[in-house]
Amino acid sequence: MFDLLSGLDAWVLVSLVLALAFVLFFEFINGFHDTANAVATVIYTKAMPAHLAVILSGIFNFLGVLLGGVGVAYAIVHLLPVELLINVNTGHGLAMVFSLLAAAIAWNLGTWYFGIPASSSHTLIGSILGVGLANAxxxxxxxxxxxxxxxxxxxxxxxxxxxxxxxxVAALLLLGLKRWLPLSKMHNTPENRKEIKGKKHPPFWNRLVLVLSAMAVSFVHGSNDGQKGIGLIMLVLIGIVPSLFVLDLNSTTYQIERTRDATLHLSQFYQRNNATLGEYLALGKFNGSDLPELFRCEPKQTEPTINALLATLKNVTDYSALPAEKRIEVRRYLLCLDDTAKKVGKLEGLPAREKADLDKLRKDLTATTEYAPFWVIFAVALALGIGTMVGWKRVVLTVGEKIGKQGMTYAQGMAAQITAACAIGMANVFSLPVSTTHVLSSGVAGTMVANKSGLQGGTVRTILLAWVLTLPTSMCLAAGLFWLATRFVG
Structure with a gap:
């Protein structure tokens, strides 16, 4: 890390450190803002003491970030076109980064203060969209x-x-439990169990499921939301010092060769399917140097892009040996080829076997562009894990007592947590960012309806209002901050 940053100007280095600190602060806030949802049911049902629940949740969030990969991270990065990130000057890059982070942090802190289960995912995505539109x-x-x-x-x-x-799903799961086990103790609330049995904790098996599902929610939350922090840091690094981070400079010779081979095989793939794709890609109509002065990711520029990339990577065994502007070009070419390949994969007329080959080629194409240094992953994991251990009480009270008109039963807690863990886990598989807050809160609401407990209209309206307002509010706030910031950077 320090070797990479040693050649930067002092003011760029200071700005970069401040931007990274902002991201880690956002992840810290995300920890106590979102992860309260992961432990809300297990604390409310008294399956675990609060201090132990949040410590274990922090540990599982930490592990989720470390083991989660970077698929969701780059779903966040790719919200903005790569040309926008690498063509702005450093001043505009800093303005974009600080504007979107300040907007996201402000909204997260505000909703947390009032105990509203709002979504950090919506906030972050809205902030990125706001900055992108304002920049346009x-x-x-x-x-x-x-x-x-x-x-x-x-x-x-x-x-x-x-x-x-x-x-x-949570509602159906609860209905299934009530149908198959109608007399089970899992349908008691903690208050009922204490009054009837004089016992503080849930029955053993219910307690075990509650604890395990809560830790599963924490793990998948770390994997999904932690990757958003990783994506933010990569956005910062690529936006402020693109020459150092547009490509993985630690890529091995084999990885670079695999990227080059994937490019060549992609060309062969298109030639093999010329009858289907020739017109869409304008194959054979442009020569190898026929790229416009202002490069755009256009399907009809695919063939010259492939030729330019192969020429640039010829005999390259180490990305560090490439000049800074060439690294930026390579990344742009790779991302454009990947984007076009994704569009091609959705076209009708290609056999399923060919589409499967195309998916494999896309993975090889982006192997050296969609990455994150270990120090980035570790820093985000640490910030999210520590943030989990503070500030959880406000949202726990909302989820446990203020969504339904009656207290939550053990079965409702299990149904909501199992549903949230599975839903977020599936989102991780498909590299899609989702909101832990909204999935779990919706799951709790579903169990309340299925249990005929009724919903507290005021709380539900507040959550829905936050759900509706978060995206446009964060977009406007980030756009406004970016406009103000550009007044100072010129």
Missing amino acids: LLTNISLSDGVNWQKAIDIGISLVLSPMAGFA
């Missing part, structure tokens, strides 16, 4: 180019559908 307006770029709208739509769908799925 200020630089006279088309709004369609200011944000990666396809990626934004994919993420938006996951954020909208996941709470609905959480509501429905």
